[in-house]
Amino acid sequence: MNDLTIRISCLTVLYFLIFGSVFLFGEKWFPKRALSLTLCGFIVSIAISFYSGALGGITAFVLAFIFIFFLRRPNGTRAMRQFYADHAIYASTIVPQAALDVLGDKKWRYAEGSLQVNSNEKTKYLFWRGYTSSMVSTGQYTRSTTFTHYLAFIFLPGTANEAFKQRAIAAADKSGYSFRERIRFFFRLDMDKPCLVKTAADGSFIIQYYTEPYAEQYSKQLAWIKENYSGSHFTSNHFISAN
Structure with missing residues (x-):
């Protein structure tokens, strides 16, 4: 050599x-x-x-x-302001108790936005950001705080049709994970699939994700909601028209 x-x-x-x-x-x-x-x-x-x-x-x-x-992290505050402005998401005072009972206390920040159903109709949804914290031992004498972040989309009673609900339930299904994916998500939270899909006692439909508190991650999860919500209404309306 x-x-x-x-x-x-x-x-x-x-x-x-x-x-x-x-x-x-x-x-x-x-x-x-x-x-x-x-x-x-x-x-x-x-x-x-x-x-x-x-x-x-x-x-x-x-x-x-x-x-x-x-490649440095973008300014979080500025990026979040831009995200809220781009998607017309605003602070909200609507806090359904039934949704809180399902989601629990995660120090939620309450906001709301709207989804375009067709050219003349929009549907309001709630956009909740929250987190939980826990202490983890990192040595004999040291401990650190870890945070788990959540993003919840809440559709008030009557605003989520059955087709959209079934899409969300299917998206949350983790039974099809490969062995490699199971190993991967054992060490890292799955932020692509909802971690909770449930209908509250008052009829509100809830989709909750594990997330990271960055605008880029929120954008990905909101994109799925927008695409499938509008798609489910198009499918339902097309089916009704055909019959």
């Missing part, structure tokens, strides 16, 4: 550690961007190292710092 091969092998390991760390830093908020940037940075650094190992190393560190800047 010649000196060039040894040098490139060592630099490859170094670049893998550098850009692997950058990817882990950014994939929580920008998974696609983090992957593409770190792969490009890794390839560019390796290519430059064939001509100059020192230049390749400097390039890798410079790119890593630049990528970390671009």
